[in-house]
Amino acid sequence: DAGITQSPRHKVTETGTPVTLRCHQTENHRYMYWYRQDPGHGLRLIHYSYGVKDTDKGEVSDGYSVSRSKTEDFLLTLESATSSQTSVYFCAILGRRTDQETQYFGPGTRLLVL
């Protein structure tokens, strides 16, 4: 357990509304990631961060923005939610176990856009 929490865990919203998902970590990890998981697609990287105020786009970044003003928090914002953004969203951090750097995942946020 790398001390990763996500909030909210479940959310239902309407098309066109803004939505912000929060990822919080307690162990001062530098790298944080946001993924979405959809049936038939596996996990796809949306955005990632390599430090405070340092972020970059992933494979499916259109329609999403992120912010990281503190080491412990990485926010994912859907500026105007669409039904295609209905998905399960996972946050992850890059941590080290023994001599290996691996990603540790949060519990996920289920988002339904009506």
Next chain:
Amino acid sequence: SQQGEEDPQALSIQEGENATMNCSYKTSINNLQWYRQNSGRGLVHLILIRSNEREKHSGRLRVTLDTSKKSSSLLITASRAADTASYFCALRGAGSYQLTFGKGTKLSVIP
């Protein structure tokens, strides 16, 4: 794309049997990792194999990597019902801190 592709997409076996799943990819990698996901949960890291390694073991898990064929396999020996989950391979490219995940193999272990 650096996405790995798992095979088979789904696998059903009896408890006690061995389960083998494969991952193929197309580009150079720094390492390849396997993750497990139980239904409705986050992914859990299982094992990592570096590009200069050919085989690694962890408990009942055995991973092989053939960089010439750009493929990896995950073997779970003496499977248990609790091994029922989806298994994903993830690729890390050279100089990258990103992982690219495959679509997964859904394993069902029947008691």
